[in-house]
Structures are given as structure tokens and as C-alpha cells.
Amino acid sequence: MPQLGFGVWQVPDAEATPAVAEALKAGYRSIDTAAAYGNEGGVGEAIAQSGVDRDDVFVTTKLWNTDQGYDSTLRAFDESLKKLKLDVLDLYLIHWPTPARDLYVDTWKAFVQLQKEGRVRAIGVSNFQPAHLRRLIDETGVVPAVNQVELHPYLQQSDLRVFHAQHGIETEAWSPLGQGGELLNDPVVTEIAARHQRSAAQVVLRWHVQLGTIVIPKSVTPARIRENIAVFDFELSDEEIAALSTLDRGGRIGPNPDEFN
Numbered sequence: 001m002p003q004l005g006f007g008v009w010q011v012p013d014a015e016a017t018p019a020v021a022e023a024l025k026a027g028y029r030s031i032d033t034a035a036a037y038g039n040e041g042g043v044g045e046a047i048a049q050s051g052v053d054r055d056d057v058f059v060t061t062k063l064w065n066t067d068q069g070y071d072s073t074l075r076a077f078d079e080s081l082k083k084l085k086l087d088v089l090d091l092y093l094i095h096w097p098t099p100a101r102d103l104y105v106d107t108w109k110a111f112v113q114l115q116k117e118g119r120v121r122a123i124g125v126s127n128f129q130p131a132h133l134r135r136l137i138d139e140t141g142v143v144p145a146v147n148q149v150e151l152h153p154y155l156q157q158s159d160l161r162v163f164h165a166q167h168g169i170e171t172e173a174w175s176p177l178g179q180g181g182e183l184l185n186d187p188v189v190t191e192i193a194a195r196h197q198r199s200a201a202q203v204v205l206r207w208h209v210q211l212g213t214i215v216i217p218k219s220v221t222p223a224r225i226r227e228n229i230a231v232f233d234f235e236l237s238d239e240e241i242a243a244l245s246t247l248d249r250g251g252r253i254g255p256n257p258d259e260f261n
């Protein structure tokens with residue numbers, strides 16, 4: 001899985017095709033969508049039209065909360081694959097644990113089955129807390145390859161990252177730019193950016209890269225799409241990484257996974 005990919009949350013279906021086409025042209029080889037985004041069709045169209053070899057693109061999609069459960073997962077997977085126009089998916093994620101439904105273990109068993117059948121290469125989860133991860137592992141013996149969670153300098157998820165490292169789970173950061181808000185105007189970020197003659201977004205993405213997290217920044221603006229992948233030709237010093245690491249506030253932009261259904 002490439003460490004840096006392209007996210008398409010909030011991109012309407014029709015706009016997803018030109019946006020993903022632009023991303024593939026800019027060199028992205030990993031696309032992150034979800035059934036709930038309503039744009040798997042547009043993403044699939046862009047991949048099919050791109051001329052990029054299918055095996056060179058890593059495609060992630062996610063199972064929505066209302067489709068959790070063994071049989072409904074198998075049906076939802078078929079639907080996603082059809083929309084994406086793919087025979088095999090690269091990574092399938094349970095979008096949220098939705099603990100109040102208490103279906104994520106059954107859902108995970110369906111994921112394990114899909115992987116056994118060779119219909120998906122890797123299986124993982126999103127927004128899982130340590131207690132949810134522990135339960136999956138204890139009850140099925142199958143460790144998720146990835147946990148995709150909200151993560152940026154204002155919410156660094158240090159305890160969760162330690163848990164992931166102990167269990168061999170890759171950490172993937174959603175909203176890696178903090179959704180482009182206050183974070184990109186933070187003086188600590190902008191000062192480092194000025195020093196490197198880079199944008200604030202590039203500094204934040206480079207922080208993720210050096211931290212070892214997988215990142216999937218989103219943009220529909222061609223110049224930003226190109227800017228966000230141009231982060232492999234400069235390096236932040238240990239002091240700069242340390243300065244960015246002081247920004248953690250522990251506050252979420254998105255919902256609390258223990259409560260979201």
C-alpha cells in the first residue's frame with residue numbers, strides 16, 4: 001500500500017471522476033473511498049479510463065454501518081465491487097465499530113471469508129478503539145491490517161499508535177490536514193513551512209510521512225492535488241518534528257467512535 005493516497009470524502013460522484021483522474025496523473029497510486037461517500041462509481045470510472053494498469057492502483061473502500069452483519073456485508077461488498085468496476089479489491093475496511101449495534105465481530109468474520117475467497121487482498125477497520133480491536137483479535141484470531149483513524153498534529157493518537165505497533169496494525173490517518181482548517185495557519189506549522197519554502201499542507205503531510213502513518217489527503221483542486229503528493233523531496237529535522245508534536249490537543253473534529261452509530 002502506498003504511504004500517501006488520495007481521499008474522496010465529500011466529493012460528489014460526478015466530480016470524483018475528474019478528481020481521481022487528476023490524482024492518477026499527478027502520480028497517486030492509492031485511492032480511498034467508501035460506500036457512504038456515494039462516489040464509488042465515479043472513482044471506478046476514473047480508474048477504468050486512466051490507462052494506469054489495474055495492478056498499479058491500490059483501491060480502498062469501506063462498509064457502511066447499516067450494512068454490518070455477516071450476510072449483509074457480503075451483499076454490500078458485491079455492490080461496492082460492481083460500482084468500482086473491479087474484480088478484486090485491495091483493502092476493505094469496516095467504516096465505524098458502531099458498538100451499540102454489536103455487529104462488528106460478525107462483520108469481521110464476513111471480511112475474513114471474503115479475503116479467503118481472494119476477493120479482497122487485505123482487510124482492516126476504521127475508527128476502532130483499542131477495546132474494539134482487542135475483541136476482534138480475541139474472538140477471531142485475525143488481526144486487522146490497518147486501522148484508519150482521525151489523526152493530525154492536533155490529534156496525534158499516541159496511545160492508539162502504541163497499541164497498533166504492538167499488534168502489527170498499520171496506522172492510517174484520515175483528515176490528515178485537519179480538514180484544511182486552523183491547523184494550516186498554526187504559527188508552528190507556517191514557520192517551519194517558510195523555512196523549507198513549502199506550503200503548510202506539505203509540512204503537515206511530511207510530518208505524517210516521517211511518523212510512519214499512511215495518509216490520504218483530499219482535494220479537488222488540481223494544483224493542491226499535485227502539491228500534496230510532492231512531499232518526498234525534503235525532510236523535517238528532529239527539532240521540527242518535536243515542535244509539531246507539541247501541538248497535540250487531543251480534540252476530535254469527527255465523532256467519538258464509542259458513540260457513533
Ligand code: NAD
Nearest residue numbers: 007008009126174175176177178179180201217218219224
Ligand atoms: P483533509 O485533512 O484531507 O483536508 C481536506 C481539505 O483540506 C480540503 O477539502 C481542502 O479544503 C483543504 N486542502 C487540501 N489540500 C490543501 C492544500 N494543499 N492547501 C490548503 N488546503 C488544502 O480532510 P478529509 O477529506 O476529511 O480527510 C481525507 C480523507 O480521509 C477523506 O477524503 C476520506 O477519504 C478519509 N476520511 C475517512 C473517514 C473515516 O471515518 N474513515 C473520515 C473522514 C475522512
